[in-house]
Amino acid sequence: xxxxxxxxxxxxxxxxxxxxxxxxxxxxxxxxxxxxxxxxxxxxxxxxxxxxxxxxxxxxxxxxxxxxxxxxxxxxxxxxxxxxxxxxxxxxxxxxxxxxxxxxxxxxxxxxxxxxxxxxxxxxxxxxxxxxxxxxxxxxxxxxxxxxxxxxxxxxxxxxxxxxxxxxxxxxxxxxxxxxxxxxxxxxxxxxxxxxxxxxxxxxxxxxxxxxxxxxxxxxxxxxxxxxxxxxxxxxxxxxxxxxxxxxxxxxxxxxxxxxxxxxxxxxxxxxxxxxxxxxxxxxxxxxxxxxxxxxxxxxxxxxxxxxxxxxxxxxxxxxxxxxxxxxxxxxxxxxxxxxxxxxxxxxxxxxxxxxxxxxxxxxxxxxxxxxxxxxxxxxxxxxxxxxxxxxxxxxxxxxxxxxxxxxxxxxxxxxxxxxxxxxxxxxxxxxxxxxxxxxxxxxxxxxxxxxxxxxxxxxxxxxxxxxxxxxxxxxxxxxxxxxxxxxxxxxxxxxxxxxxxxxxxxxxxxxxxxxxx
Numbered sequence: 001x002x003x004x005x006x007x008x009x010x011x012x013x014x015x016x017x018x019x020x021x022x023x024x025x026x027x028x029x030x031x032x033x034x035x036x037x038x039x040x041x042x043x044x045x046x047x048x049x050x051x052x053x054x055x056x057x058x059x060x061x062x063x064x065x066x067x068x069x070x071x072x073x074x075x076x077x078x079x080x081x082x083x084x085x086x087x088x089x090x091x092x093x094x095x096x097x098x099x100x101x102x103x104x105x106x107x108x109x110x111x112x113x114x115x116x117x118x119x120x121x122x123x124x125x126x127x128x129x130x131x132x133x134x135x136x137x138x139x140x141x142x143x144x145x146x147x148x149x150x151x152x153x154x155x156x157x158x159x160x161x162x163x164x165x166x167x168x169x170x171x172x173x174x175x176x177x178x179x180x181x182x183x184x185x186x187x188x189x190x191x192x193x194x195x196x197x198x199x200x201x202x203x204x205x206x207x208x209x210x211x212x213x214x215x216x217x218x219x220x221x222x223x224x225x226x227x228x229x230x231x232x233x234x235x236x237x238x239x240x241x242x243x244x245x246x247x248x249x250x251x252x253x254x255x256x257x258x259x260x261x262x263x264x265x266x267x268x269x270x271x272x273x274x275x276x277x278x279x280x281x282x283x284x285x286x287x288x289x290x291x292x293x294x295x296x297x298x299x300x301x302x303x304x305x306x307x308x309x310x311x312x313x314x315x316x317x318x319x320x321x322x323x324x325x326x327x328x329x330x331x332x333x334x335x336x337x338x339x340x341x342x343x344x345x346x347x348x349x350x351x352x353x354x355x356x357x358x359x360x361x362x363x364x365x366x367x368x369x370x371x372x373x374x375x376x377x378x379x380x381x382x383x384x385x386x387x388x389x390x391x392x393x394x395x396x397x398x399x400x401x402x403x404x405x406x407x408x409x410x411x412x413x414x415x416x417x418x419x420x421x422x423x424x425x426x427x428x429x430x431x432x433x434x435x436x437x438x439x440x441x442x443x444x445x446x447x448x449x450x451x452x453x454x455x456x457x458x459x460x461x462x463x464x465x466x467x468x469x470x471x472x473x474x475x476x477x478x479x480x481x482x483x484x485x486x487x488x489x490x491x492x493x494x495x496x497x498x499x500x501x502x503x504x505x506x507x508x509x510x511x512x513x514x515x516x517x518x
Contacts, residue, residue, distance in 0.1 A: 100127075141161065142154065144157070159191065317333060334350045
């Protein structure tokens, strides 16, 4: 709107000026030799303007004529560039779909039309990678180093090629060069962080994390997590040669991640070694509330050296109150109760674990309980056999690696990748566990046909003898209804046959027992 108003004001000013010139008396005199030309003032000014416009047009025409060869060359170059860019676009599409033949053809066209331009070099390098030509790809990436615009891309490509052929030294040098020359390259930051962590240079890795956070390459929350893991790794590395430094590093890690299990265990053990068992217990209990873990329980029960088995059982009950629904709470109570020879409490905790999910650890503890309480070797062997095919208990898992203890770096170099979770289960073990759980949760009583005389009912079988069902033969099929006379009870109920070498011939004959669970 303002521009339109200014345009009209300009037109009004020009019109007003010409009106003033027309009303102003006077003339313009032009003398050429002895000839004089006299015109009015308005006509003279209009003639001057027309002559100026004519000169401008003449100059433009002459300039166009003189520039015509360069304009023709520019048009040819633009046409070649357009064809080269089209070849690059088609070549990149061919690389994306894996068409090696088309990619190579378009790469040759782009190199012929564009020369050493960045996109042409990129297509050439990717085509060589697609064809498996490592030397050709390396030459293309090295050519990129001469151009400041593609220097970082060349370093990235050379780094990938060095990592692909397993040249760790070359990979390290290229990553360090990119880390210095391209501060904003996230791949260089990640590569340096991974290499220093794999080499055990924890302090150098912490420095890379701090630089990444300051350059906004790493999120602040992720930076805190990475620093806590690296500080814990540094503390574990120095706990033997410098316990005080290890404690300080672990405390720094715990401030960043209060529930990090290895940091809490290390801090608690160092505090307990100094005699500050109360503070050590508070650290462990804080981490236990967030994630009940066997390492936390072990450190909590052993915080005071010299405690009796009953004292350790009391501490296990304290942890159980903090996380009453956790499986680890029952595990630690069962472990402490067996050591304290409180077999009833241990059996109660283990039965809940076995009925919920009979893992290998639960079955092994049941075998230990049977051995300590009754010494029944048949039941012990049964629980041990069952543990060999039971699902695995949680462990430290990262990628395809399973570890019994925490590690700061995974095999591929990822920091903090290990998580406490169930490892991959074998299909047959998981199936057996589900079948066992169904059997123990819903026992099916055996129907007994009436007979004369009827034997007295056997004593009730306690849940403590759950494993005996593993030792008994399969139940017989229920006979169809017929007119035959009922068979004696001894033919209907199968006797309990233990998996023992057999009773002592000189021992008195035991009473007959019957299997009541399918």
